[in-house]
């Protein structure tokens with residue numbers, strides 16, 4: 001067997017402890033937010049009852065008098081939450097006819113400060129973004145005493161959470177399937193915000209946003225019925241059976257921004273390793289044919305990202321493939337745990353599931369380690385991740401055919417990203433750098449596809465080595481921190497100027513800035529090629545003796561060729577133009593791409609027969625690559641091939657339509 | 662059944678001239694659109710060097726950029742195509758009447774074809790309308806509830822495997838139904854040509870006979886259907902080679918036209934085969 005390493009193990013003991021050591025010493029991050037949670041799952045009631053201890057360090061120079069918590073499960077409490085308000089369906093799922101037990105919520109039953117007073121009475125839901133008083137996704141906890149800079153706050157709380165029937169990943173499905181995300185009171189981030197001032201960054205839950213939180217250690221003990229197979233962020237470090245038959249499993253993970261877990265009785269477990277990383281796949285039996293494909297995709301992602309971004313430090317990655325009835329919990333990233341998605345008997349010529357696995361895994365770098373703010377600047381994770389997804393998938397499965405390859409119909413991931421952007425009805429609909437909740441349309445096309453295409457374009461301009469250096473520098477500098485868009489731009493400017501010089505480096509920066517912060521588009525066009533033979537002067541000329549003389553010039557054998565180029569877009573790129581002459585000679589011209597019209601002229605024995613702007617197709621942002629070239633000696637055979645093919649299919653349809661008459 | 666299959670093939674081959682006529686008519690109609698496709702492609706990307714990438718079988722970027730930028734000049738062609746298909750549906754009534762007339766009377770001259778077409782056109786037109794209506798009603802009755810069930814089936818069924826297999830089963834069943842309808846409409850037409858009965862009687866007696874010989878008849882049609890599938894499979898396999906030269910393109914054009922001609926031929930063979938199977942001595946229904 002090709003993948004001899006693959007072993008399927010249905011486990012009663014779910015992992016051999018010791019192979020997975022989750023403790024990092026010294027810490028990789030500042031660890032300002034640390035959680036110890038001890039919970040019991042009532043799978044029949046879909047509830048958890050838990051105790052949580054938060055150890056939180058004030059890393060700011062401010063004295064704080066309140067804490068803020070994400071309580072995102074409350075977004076699924078009723079239709080009046082900011083997340084659900086104004087919509088009757090979320091991601092194609094109607095939620096208006098939900099029964100009472102299909103809604104979800106979370107409540108802090110009691111909270112107190114270690115060595116201090118009970119704080120429960122002061123709890124208050126606040127709505128910093130939209131003032132919607134019905135929204136309970138952010139909780140304010142006034143402190144009894146101020147928290148000074150550098151001080152550590154320890155809060156003990158008890159909370160209850162009721163999982164909804166899956167909405168936007170979180171929740172339960174039939175047969176005791178659960179995905180626990182947004183499932184515990186999680187502290188917001190106190191940081192320097194985009195306005196340059198210190199303050200809480202703890203947004204309400206909006207439909208198009210995901211997560212943003214501080215780094216820390218998570219130690220989570222889950223007590224659940226023994227029939228459930230569990231998967232969670234980090235490593236399983238302890239397991240014990242209780243007197244009531246329930247099993248308590250303790251998981252630990254350091255230096256992450258979140259903790260997610262899943263439970264389902266029918267998961268099969270596949271395990272594998274890549275260097276120091278345990279890969280653990282939880283998959284329903286009907287999807288087992290995908291196991292090799294998922295693990296292969298994640299292994300390839302690990303080696304590609306290690307080579308081009310940096311080391312994956314965690315000892316584990318858990319891949320959760322939900323059963324079809326719970327597909328809505330799929331396709332999301334959590335630290336050291338990703339959810340993917342597929343169907344029974346997914347054909348091998350369609351590699352969407354592999355691409356999704358690569359995408360979600362790449363989030364371990366951009367989101368989990370380089371923890372930019374997905375709510376305010378989603379392009380910093382989704383755009384970067386889509387770009388790496390394209391690169392990983394095309395590298396693993398081949399250019400021009402990596403995603404789909406069936407009967408001659410084939411395309412790759414990079415092409416798809418470019419076409420999602422260039423194929424937009426209006427590519428100027430808005431800028432990329434906006435908070436997610438401001439997007440009414442084209443969020444994916446701009447944040448994911450345009451960013452990925454922009455990054456690939458500057459990679460083509462700067463070269464692979466320089467681009468690797470930019471990304472590796474950015475990763476090394478900002479891993480386990482919260483960078484903003486401007487922080488990436490600073491690295492981009494620094495490295496590209498250092499490697500490519502002031503002019504080229506500055507140009508790359510300004511191109512990328514216009515991609516992200518403007519709606520400018522790019523379209524270079526070869527307008528025309530005009531060729532004529534040169535004639536000698538003709539007409540009446542002074543003869544030098546005060547008289548006039550008539551001369552009739554001859555047509556010479558010398559050609560004059562003009563190549564007329566246009567810049568129809570707003571963006572300016574320096575471009576190469578390949579000029580081909582009738583004797584087969586080719587020359588490469590350089591054009592700064594600045595003027596709206598540019599003419600290259602040639603005089604000689606040979607005439608120009610074609611011109612090609614950017615022949616290597618480095619500038620993938622160009623809205624129409626077909627008009628980048630023009631030839632005076634076009635081939636007719638492709639036209640003929642497609643026309644005869646059209647004739648053939650028309651014949652076939654005609655022959656088929658009348659089958660009943 | 663196999664004897665009728667064999668007989669159909671031989672009878673079809675002997676009617677090669679009639680098949681050629683029908684094929685040429687189809688080709689002529691298709692070319693009127695094909696020429697426009699050529700000109701639209703030429704006007705939109707005819708002078709681009711990217712066009713050369715289409716010498717290979719397919720290039721997603723070139724095609725999608727073409728559709729993005731020049732979609733407006735391509736969509737009128739689709740409109741024309743719809744009208745052409747509708748018009749051909751009506752022509753088909755005439756053509757199939759002609760073929761059946763010639764096949765049943767085992768005549769191989771042009772006259773039999775034209776005469777058959779002209780004689781039976783109006784009656785077959787009404788008959789065709791009935792079967793098309795029946796197809797629409799049956800399709801809606803099957804697929805609307807099934808797809809409704811299918812979309813929510815993961816909620817009820819114990820495994821998605823069952824949903825997928827149910828879908829495959831439904832597709833097979835629907836194919837069988839199409840073959841059944843095809844055989845039925847063919848029986849009815851054969852009955853009318855042979856005995857001159859009314860449409861309604863032909864429909865009734867056709868169904869009666871078909872239900873008695875259901876598996877042998879649908880099996881026979883399915884055999885001819887498999888010939889189609891085989892032809893297409895071979896075509897796809899050959900077509901998907903990266904091609905560059907004009908010689909290859911000409912070869913493909915020939916191959917395509919051969920496939921198109923064979924499809925007409927197989928239709929004639931099917932008609933002849935079913936006509937043989939539904940021989941006069943066996944078609945008398947019980948009173």
Ligand SMILES: [Zn+2]
Nearest residue numbers: 359363382385
């Ligand atoms: Zn993503």
